[in-house]
Amino acid sequence: MGYTRARVAEVLDLAPSVKMYILELSRPFGSQPGQYVMVWLPGVGEFPVSVAGEKGGALRLVVARKGRATGYMHERVAEGGYVFVRGPLGRGFRLDARKALLVGGGYGAAPLLYLAERLSGAGATVHAVLGFRSREHALLVEDFRRVAGEVWVATEDGSEGFKGTAVDLFERVFPGGGYDAVYTCGKELMMEKVVRRAVEAGVRVQASLERIIKCGVGVCGACALEPLGLRVCSDGPVFDGETLLSLEDFGRYWRDHSGRRVPLPP
Amino acid sequence: MVELSVEVAGLRLRNPVVVASGVLGVSVGLMKRAEDAGAGAVTSKTVTLNPREGYPNPVVYELDYGLVNSMGLPNPGAEEMGRILREARRVLGIPVIASIGASTPDEALRIAEALEGFDALELNASCPHVKGLGADLMSDPDAVYGIVSALKSSGYRVFLKLSPHGDYLAVARKAYSAGVDGFTAINTAKAMVIDVYARKPVLGGVVGGLSGRAIHPIAVRVVYELHREFPEVPVIGTGGVEGWVEAVELILAGASAVGVGTALKRGFEVIGEILGGIERYLRDEGFPSVESIVGLAHK
Ligand SMILES: Cc1cc2nc3c(=O)[nH]c(=O)nc-3n(C[C@H](O)[C@H](O)[C@H](O)COP(=O)(O)OP(=O)(O)OC[C@H]3O[C@@H](n4cnc5c(N)ncnc54)[C@H](O)[C@@H]3O)c2cc1C
Ligand SMILES: Cc1cc2nc3c(=O)[nH]c(=O)nc-3n(C[C@H](O)[C@H](O)[C@H](O)COP(=O)(O)O)c2cc1C
Numbered sequence: 001m002g003y004t005r006a007r008v009a010e011v012l013d014l015a016p017s018v019k020m021y022i023l024e025l026s027r028p029f030g031s032q033p034g035q036y037v038m039v040w041l042p043g044v045g046e047f048p049v050s051v052a053g054e055k056g057g058a059l060r061l062v063v064a065r066k067g068r069a070t071g072y073m074h075e076r077v078a079e080g081g082y083v084f085v086r087g088p089l090g091r092g093f094r095l096d097a098r099k100a101l102l103v104g105g106g107y108g109a110a111p112l113l114y115l116a117e118r119l120s121g122a123g124a125t126v127h128a129v130l131g132f133r134s135r136e137h138a139l140l141v142e143d144f145r146r147v148a149g150e151v152w153v154a155t156e157d158g159s160e161g162f163k164g165t166a167v168d169l170f171e172r173v174f175p176g177g178g179y180d181a182v183y184t185c186g187k188e189l190m191m192e193k194v195v196r197r198a199v200e201a202g203v204r205v206q207a208s209l210e211r212i213i214k215c216g217v218g219v220c221g222a223c224a225l226e227p228l229g230l231r232v233c234s235d236g237p238v239f240d241g242e243t244l245l246s247l248e249d250f251g252r253y254w255r256d257h258s259g260r261r262v263p264l265p266p
Numbered sequence: 267m268v269e270l271s272v273e274v275a276g277l278r279l280r281n282p283v284v285v286a287s288g289v290l291g292v293s294v295g296l297m298k299r300a301e302d303a304g305a306g307a308v309t310s311k312t313v314t315l316n317p318r319e320g321y322p323n324p325v326v327y328e329l330d331y332g333l334v335n336s337m338g339l340p341n342p343g344a345e346e347m348g349r350i351l352r353e354a355r356r357v358l359g360i361p362v363i364a365s366i367g368a369s370t371p372d373e374a375l376r377i378a379e380a381l382e383g384f385d386a387l388e389l390n391a392s393c394p395h396v397k398g399l400g401a402d403l404m405s406d407p408d409a410v411y412g413i414v415s416a417l418k419s420s421g422y423r424v425f426l427k428l429s430p431h432g433d434y435l436a437v438a439r440k441a442y443s444a445g446v447d448g449f450t451a452i453n454t455a456k457a458m459v460i461d462v463y464a465r466k467p468v469l470g471g472v473v474g475g476l477s478g479r480a481i482h483p484i485a486v487r488v489v490y491e492l493h494r495e496f497p498e499v500p501v502i503g504t505g506g507v508e509g510w511v512e513a514v515e516l517i518l519a520g521a522s523a524v525g526v527g528t529a530l531k532r533g534f535e536v537i538g539e540i541l542g543g544i545e546r547y548l549r550d551e552g553f554p555s556v557e558s559i560v561g562l563a564h565k
C-alpha cells in the first residue's frame with residue numbers, strides 16, 4: 001500500500017491553530033470512525049491524523065498545529081494543493097451503541113464527530129460533551145448539533161457553556177444518562193478519568209490513544225503499551241476501558257522517539 | 267512425534283522460529299506476545315551505546331512483495347535496554363538474543379556490560395541505512411574481527427548479522443577466525459522508493475532496507491554459501507520467511523533456526539502457522555526432527 005495523492009478541496013479555520021482539510025481521494029478509503037491516516041508532505045515529514053469524516057470520495061481531517069510538519073501544513077498547504085495519505089490504519093470504535101455519550105477535548109472532537117454521524121445514522125441516540133480552553137478555541141460544535149440529540153460545551157474560562165473541564169461536565173451529565181456506551185478522545189489525563197468513571201459504573205467505554213507513530217503497520221514497536229505489548233498503531237488507537245486500566249502506561253507513560261518510556265507529556 | 271527443538275550455538279530453543287531484530291522494538295510486552303504465540307527465541311532491537319531517535323517519518327513503505335524501511339536504528343541506548351532485558355529475563359521463558367550496534371571493540375564491550383540478562387549477542391554489521399554503524403562494518407572485515415574477538419574474549423556467545431552486500435564471505439571468514447559462534451543472515455538489502463507523483467524519495471532516511479518476500483531468494487543463497495563454507499557454524503536464516511515453505515527452504519540451505527520479521531505485520535499468528543507447517547512437512551516427509559534436515563540441500 002503506497003500513498004494516495006489527494007487534492008485539497010477546502011481548508012477551513014476552525015480555531016486558532018486548528019484547521020479542517022477536505023481532501024479529494026482518487027479511491028475511497030472506506031475508513032471507520034476511530035481509524036487514522038498518515039499524511040505525508042514530501043520533503044517535510046509524515047504524521048498521523050484521525051479521520052474526522054469520509055463521504056463520497058472526500059476525506060475530512062482536522063489538524064492542530066504542533067510542530068514542524070503540522071506547522072508546514074498550516075502555512076503552505078492551501079486549496080488546490082496536494083498532500084499524500086496512506087491508510088486507513090488501525091482499529092476504530094465499535095459501532096454497536098444504542099445510547100452513547102461522547103466526551104471530547106480539543107481536536108479530540110474530530111474523530112468523535114465522525115463517530116456521532118455514524119452512530120446517529122444507525123439509529124442510536126448520541127449525546128456529546130465537548131471541552132475547550134475558551135469560546136475562541138471551541139470547534140465543530142455546530143456540526144455536532146446537527147447529528148447529536150444533546151451537545152454540552154464546557155470551557156475552562158467559562159466564556160461559553162459550562163465553566164470547567166470536559167471531565168467536570170461529564171461528571172454531572174453521565175450519572176443520570178442511562179448510557180450503554182461512552183466514547184472519548186482528547187488529552188489522556190482527561191480520558192483516564194472518563195474511562196475510570198465509566199468502568200466503575202459498569203458502562204462500556206472506548207478511548208482513542210495518541211502515541212508517536214513511526215511505521216503505522218505494527219512492525220517497529222515504537223508505539224507499544226506495557227505490559228501487554230499492545231500497539232497503538234495497529235491494535236488501536238481505540239481500546240476498551242478494561243484493557244486500558246490494566247495497562248501501566250495509560251495515563252502515565254509515553255515513548256519518546258528513541259522508544260524510551262517517559263512520563264506522559266501534559 | 268517430530269522433534270522441533272534445536273540447538274543453536276549451545277542455545278537450546280524449543281523450536282527454530284526466532285523473532286528478528288528490530289521488529290518487536292523495545293517492548294517486553296511485545297516479546298511476551300511473541301513467546302505466547304510460540305516463538306523459540308526473540309531478538310532485541312539493535313541497541314547502541316547512546317539513545318538514537320532514528321530518521322524522521324516516513325520510515326516504512328509497504329510493497330506487495332515486501333517492505334522498505336529506514337527506521338535509522340531508533341533505540342533507547344544501552345543503559346535503558348539493560349533495564350528492558352532484565353525485565354524480559356524475568357517475564358520470558360525463551361532465550362533472548364541482544365542485538366548490538368557498535369563500531370569499535372571498546373564500544374561493543376561497554377554496550378554488552380550495560381545489558382546483561384541475555385543469552386547471546388548479535389553484532390549487527392549490516393543495517394543498510396545508518397552511517398558508521400551497521401553496513402559500514404561490512405566493508406571493514408578487520409573491524410568486525412576486532413569486535414568479535416573482544417566480545418569472545420570476554421566470554422560472550424556471539425552471532426554476527428550479515429548483509430547480502432559486499433564480500434560477506436570475507437567478513438564471515440574474519441569473524442570465524444575470531445571465534446564467532448554463529449551467523450544471522452541476512453539483514454535488509456539497500457533499497458529506495460520514489461513516489462512518482464510527489465517526484466521525491468519517500469523515506470525520511472532517503473535510502474532504506476528491503477525486507478520480506480522480495481529478498482527471500484537472496485537469503486537462501488547467502489545461507490547456502492555460509493553453510494557450504496562453514497558447515498559447523500550455525501546460521502539463523504532470515505529474510506522473507508512468510509510461511510513454512512520459506513522456513514524449510516532456509517533450513518535445507520543450512521539454517522539451524524529461522525528469523526521472522528516482516529511477516530509479523532500480519533499478526534503474531536504467523537509464528538504458529540510457520541511452526542505448524544514445519545511440523546507437518548517433517549511428519550509427511552518422514553523426518554524425525556528439524557535438525558535432521560539442516561543443510562540437506564547440500565547433500
Ligand atoms: C492515532 C493518532 C491520531 C491523531 N489524530 C490527530 C488529529 O486528528 N488531529 C491532530 O491535529 N493531531 C492528531 N494527532 C497528533 C498528531 O499526529 C501530532 O500532533 C503530529 O504528529 C505533530 O507533528 P509535527 O511534525 O507538527 O510535530 P513535531 O513536534 O515537530 O514532530 C513530532 C514528530 O513526531 C511524530 N509523531 C508521531 N505521532 C505523534 C504524536 N502523536 N504526537 C506528536 N508527534 C508525533 C511525527 O513524526 C512528527 O512529525 C494524532 C496522533 C495519533 C497517534
Ligand atoms: C522495521 C524493521 C526494523 C528492523 N530493525 C533491525 C535492527 O534494529 N537490527 C537488525 O539487525 N535488523 C533489523 N531489521 C532487519 C530484520 O531483522 C531482518 O533481518 C530483515 O527484515 C529480513 O527479514 P524479514 O524479511 O523476515 O523481515 C529490521 C527490519 C524491519 C522490517
Ligand code: FES
Binds near residue numbers: 214216217220
Ligand atoms: S508505529 Fe510501528 S509498531 Fe506502531
